[in-house]
Amino acid sequence: MSLRIISCLILIFSILSTGCQxxxxxKDNLFEWGATEYELNMNRSDINTLEQSLAENIYPMDxxxxxxxxxxxxxxxxxxxxxxxxxxxxxxxxxxxxVMDKNxxxxxxxxxxxxxxLNFDPVFPEAFELRQGRVMLAIEETxxxxxxxxxxxxxxxxxxxxxxxxxxxxxxxxxQSVNPEDIILISEDEVVWTGRFEHHAQTLxxxxxxEMLTRRISGKIQVNEDRFFWLARAVGEDWLIYxxxxx
Numbered sequence: 001m002s003l004r005i006i007s008c009l010i011l012i013f014s015i016l017s018t019g020c021q022x023x024x025x026x027k028d029n030l031f032e033w034g035a036t037e038y039e040l041n042m043n044r045s046d047i048n049t050l051e052q053s054l055a056e057n058i059y060p061m062d063x064x065x066x067x068x069x070x071x072x073x074x075x076x077x078x079x080x081x082x083x084x085x086x087x088x089x090x091x092x093x094x095x096x097x098x099v100m101d102k103n104x105x106x107x108x109x110x111x112x113x114x115x116x117x118l119n120f121d122p123v124f125p126e127a128f129e130l131r132q133g134r135v136m137l138a139i140e141e142t143x144x145x146x147x148x149x150x151x152x153x154x155x156x157x158x159x160x161x162x163x164x165x166x167x168x169x170x171x172x173x174x175x176q177s178v179n180p181e182d183i184i185l186i187s188e189d190e191v192v193w194t195g196r197f198e199h200h201a202q203t204l205x206x207x208x209x210x211e212m213l214t215r216r217i218s219g220k221i222q223v224n225e226d227r228f229f230w231l232a233r234a235v236g237e238d239w240l241i242y243x244x245x246x247x
Contacts, residue, residue, distance in 0.1 A: 053244045054229075057183050060176040062233060062242075064091060068166070069235065072152045073133050078162060084110035093172040095147070098165045102128075107162070116142045120149065120165060126237075127151050127163055135236030139187055146170060146192055150235065184228070184243035188213065192240075200224060204243075213239055220246055 068091045075083070084097045088110070095115050099108040104124070122138040130136055130153040138149045147167050154162035170193040174180040184200075185193040188210050194201050200223045207221070218231040221243075228243040 053179075053182065054231075057177040057179055057244060058231075058242050060178075061173055064093070064176060065173075065233075065235075065240075067091075068094075069135055069150070072150060072164065072166060073135050073236070075152060075164060076132065076155060078107065078154060079164060081108070081110065084108070087166065093176065094166055094168045095172070096167055098167070100163045100165070102160050102162060114167075115169075116144050116147055116167075118142065118147060118149075118167060123149055123151050123163075123165065127153070128160065130160075130163075130237070132158075137187060137235040137238040137240065139190055139192060140167075148173070148192065152236075182244060186241040186243065188239050188241075197223075197226070197245075200226065209239075209241060 068087070071087065071090075078099060079097070087097060088094050097108075097110045098106060098118075098120070100106055100120075104120075118140055120140065122140050123136065126136060126138075130151065132153060132155045134153070136151045138151070140147045140149055146169075148170055150166045152164045153160055154164065170185055171180075174183055174185065174193055174195070177183055181195040183193070183195050184191070184197055184204065186204060186209060191201050191204050194204070203223050212219075213232055218229075221228050221230055227246040229246045230241055230243045232239045232241045
């Protein structure tokens with residue numbers, strides 16, 4: 001079986017750094033955020049458990065995230081209801097889309113009734129500094145759990161006129177993986193999802209990920225009694241970090 005993986009360039013480098021020789025095709029399809037395409041041949045007899053875990057767990061959700069970021073980043077005008085409907089149809093894991101003007105006044109919300117009550121405070125004031133065609137990531141804590149916020153900017157004649165915010169629950173996002181409980185998700189600032197590794201949450205929260213990302217975009221880290229392979233993927237101006245246990 002061959003899996004076509006549409007992912008960020010850093011993911012390619014990360015898998016290659018583990019000694020993986022299973023890249024059979026690399027296409028020159030690089031976008032600003034570093035997305036590319038390659039194929040992963042899962043029939044190889046020498047594939048190791050870490051490589052297989054990366055392919056089965058990271059591939060499904062990262063593919064979806066890459067596609068969604070592409071659609072979001074190229075949207076440079078206020079979206080129609082039809083566009084918002086299509087986004088939630090194409091990406092089932094999205095909870096909603098909110099459109100604001102430059103004064104933070106809400107212009108549109110889809111769907112009209114959301115699962116969580118959001119105030120979007122974590123995206124400000126940084127959202128006002130977004131460059132055209134770029135996306136930022138923030139995490140909002142709610143009584144119903146963390147919500148991931150992805151923000152893009154709307155410009156008119158090089159002037160910021162509004163923002164598009166898409167939001168999703170990491171539990172729904174991670175459900176695209178074969179074994180969601182085997183994955184940890186971290187932003188630069190906080191632990192987003194721990195799966196079956198909740199007992200490592202405090203230790204992971206104390207890691208200076210921003211400092212680590214200034215030196216490398218993948219590696220291995222010892223967390224108490226367990227060792228993890230981690231890799232970071234760019235989400236516009238920010239980073240989302242995947243961790244899987246180093247088996």
